[in-house]
Amino acid sequence: MHQLTHGDIKAAADRIAGRVRAVTVTPADPGAIRAAGRDTPGSGAEPACEVWLALEFMQHTGSFKARGAQNFLQAHRDAGTLPATGVTIASGGNAGLACAWAARQQGVPATVFLPTTAPRVKVAKLRGYGADVRLTGSEYAEALAACEEFAAATGALASHAYDHPLIAAGAGTLVEEIHRQIPDLDTVLVAVGGGGLFAGVATAAGHHGIRTVAVEPENCRALHAAVEAGRPVDVPVDSVAADSLGARRATALALHAARQDGTRAVLVPDAEIVHARQALWDHRRIAVEHGAATALAALTTPDRPGGGPGSGYRPASGEKVCVILCGANTDAGTLIRD
Incomplete structure (x- = not known):
């Protein structure tokens, strides 16, 4: 590692x-x-x-998450590995917001998986950034599993809320x-x-x-x-x-x-x-x-x-x-x- x-x-x-x-x-x-x-x-x-x-x-x-999201997507843009299908992420809210914001700047779509317990203020802001928001499960781990399935099926670039x-x-x-x-x-x-x-x-x-x-x-x-x-x-x-x-x-x-x-x-x-x-x-x-x-x-x-x-x-x-x-x-x- x-x-x-x-x-x-x-x-x-x-x-x-x-x-x-x-x-x-x-x-x-x-x-x-x-x-x-x-x-x-x-x-x-x-x-x-x-x-x-x-x-x-x-x-x-x-939140601070904007820093990591910018670094992640810009690094992939520089390397030519940012797909047209965009990026996907599972998040309690903040990482999803940062990912959607950075994706919009890069001109690619973002699909964000959140647990159903995510605060409404975060869900509303995500949609304001143009993200496709999908509420799945009651915990982050369940949203993450759904996100991984989506990435495998669509070819979207899988980001992570923190483990990268x-x-x-x-x-x-x-x-x-x-x-x-x-x-x-x-x-x-x-x-x-x-x-x-x-x-x-x-x-x-x-x-x-x-x-x-x-x-x-x-x-x-x-x-x-x-x-x-x-x-x-x-x-x-x-x-x-x-x-x-x-x-x-x-x-x-x-x-x-x-x-x-x-x-x-x-x-x-x-x-x-x-x-x-x-x-x-x-x-x-x-x-x-x-x-x-x-x-x-x-x-x-x-x-x-x-x-x-x-x-x-x-x-x-x-x-x-x-x-x-x-x-x-x-x-x-x-x-x-x-």
Whole structure:
């Protein structure tokens, strides 16, 4: 299997230059991270760290996925392997949106398979990009099986939501942009589903000497399970963030990245994901999906007695931390309180 390298990410950055929006990075307000969390007795004082937010939800199509989709299709265009029958993909929503958007730019059709549980806002946006949307099964894995059958029958180019080196390398370009803006960054926090974003981020971050913290919902722990088993394995999927982080198994690329020095993985409960998402709205009027709020929840989750899963990540004093807010394809009405 091809192992992702920093050279892959640099090539992706050159390939998609001018085709995606550069990420905006902004400092969190002093005290905001503690304000976002609960004042749990015994949880300790807020560390004197510096927290930045990478506003990648402002990317084309509303998520980081536009980077990988552009890299994937442009690489095939350059190689002469982009068929007239177009591209097909299975997705919880965001990868499909990015694929349909990039396909429209390339002038080829896109057929997107989604589980029936996909948020209506994502389905509507997909159709707005001109995609042929097919709702199949209740989980991503079922949509993926239908997508594979379609590709075999039609000759359409099969893309993947996260399990492809070109997709992961495109995602990793995000860290190159963050590093240029914060050259002395210590740590980057990133949510993990199947692991495409994490693999790209960890590869780029490792090259620059930046620690990567992979954050998963407690009940969507594909990366944790892979690390424990020593190989990618299937896991149950049951989280408020399942629409974007609900992969049944992590990729081999993600497992390889998780084994490298300078990476750490943490789990956060759904209640804290919901709380972190609401806090972003209440304090900054930032509306993100639960998957994006998962990364921030690593900082706002109160410590549990004895630590362990669900205790989040505690930066050291003086540590510079950047939280990737990776997507905003959500129903903003669920954030507005009376």
